[in-house]
Amino acid sequence: MTSRILTLSCPNTAGIVAEVAARVADNGGNITEAAQFDDQFSGTFFMRLRFDIAEEGLGAFTTAFAETAGRFGMEWRLKDAARPTRMLLMVSKFDHCLGDLLYRVKLGEMNADVVGIIGNHPEEVLHTSLHKGFDYHHLPVTKDTKAQQEAEVRRIVEETDAELVVLARYMQVLSDEMCQFLAGRCINIHHSFLPGFKGARPYDRAHERGVKMIGATSHYVTADLDEGPIIYQDVEAVSHADTPADLIGKGRDIERRVLARAVHLHLDQRVLVNGRKTVVFGK
Template sequence: MILDEPVRAAKRADSASETADHVIVTLSCPNRPGIVAAVSTYLFERGFNILEATQYDDTGTGRFFMRMVLNSVGGGCDLEPLRDGFKPIADTFSMDWSMRLAGERRRVMLMVSKFDHCLSDLLYRWRIGEIPMEITAIVANHPQSSYAHLDLSGIQFHHVPVTKDTKLEQEERIWELVRETRTETVVLARYMQVLSDGLAAKLRGRCINIHHSFLPGFKGAKPYHQAFERGVKLIGATAHYVTSDLDEGPIIEQDVERISHHATPEDLVRKGRDIERRVLARALSWHLEDRVLLNGSRTVVFAN
């Protein structure tokens, strides 16, 4: 079923209204006594009720991580005063933190190359309201006619081709689009171009890639063919944040599927498409819900 834009807008509005007065708070800082007490006391004094609270103490790094969902006892929320009053506490504990309305839709740019199964899956989940987001644009290094079988109505499409000689100019155009569209998150939905160190640095912590392998094994090109040559009995996919090191970014989500010695490389590719779709969808959903916190080269994921 294809939903037109008014129907999609109504579904998004209905979903947003359910959490309009909810606030999501995330924080990480060096662990020390009094963090939870200071935060919860502040929220109580400001008239907020904690609906959900999840925390993690990384004894290896000595860092503390927390995610909370709040609502105002009196109804409604003026976020700026709440943020301003929280800053002294954050400074005291040297926190990396964020505070936003749960009903806010993050602005997401989807980038794709020849293989469009992840793009198609994300569009479907967006249309049915499973992944609440505002798609700012689809950026592809193939022309729009390559995706004629997909419903791209109402979405900006940008064909930004690239060659070895034009990579710098192409990435400058991509960065312009990110800024022009006020994109917050970039998703490489099987975008088969390696980002430069410069662009990866600009998008640190807000660019998600799906790699068709269970990292750290089989990095780089044709991982399913690499897996076939090694005779593996499990294949997988990995969603991770993009860094300047190829396929080395902090891992958000992974999944696997068993295969047999009968499987050909083509079978691995076919089975892998299903794994890639679900892994990327989960990773993006968790990111948009502020369930993923960076922890150096790793992540803390407060998944449902």
């Protein structure tokens, strides 16, 4: 038996769940996990299903389900649950998120295969040593060389067959063309509880406003800066006695855990984009 994860979305109508379950059962499959959501505002139905099925029944299931998907107008994806996702990481000078992700991958907590790391600074600026053993691509970027640098990034993405690109505190704004190229497969961590304090130096601006909580937001990258569909967020209490440096220190911990959680949810096929929002089947 092999385990598969099926995700789908379509206009909501009666009979979807029964039809999906029947296709699995008809081909000898056994459902081990199921979650669904009906967005009453958009009229869209979302579903995530994990099931075990014999290899010899997989082809018949795929053929039968394609017919079902066509009738219901579904967008769907079927993934081998055991196969690691090919993941490319991008970083600037701050490497706490990078180190955390690499540590989790090495521990086996994340079902991912790191196919490379891109940094716009030399790897000598990194404090972690966990990147050793992975291909590190130093691609410096300036305003004048941005187009050429992004072309090289695209080449690496294509050459490595990267399925997911993670901006692990990569402090460069991607061009609209790059955002389009990576649409749906690029996750960013923003050191602010979006939509508040977008852009640069959010902790300084949060300190100026005297906030009592700081947070971090992980989202899919779009051409609208820091406005992509949100995957996961978290916050931590602060006080009037905290300096901007204190906020930055506390923020590192939030950023690490928020990005790791978002990446984990994506790798486990638990995030479905719903317009400017997401449906997250958490676990």
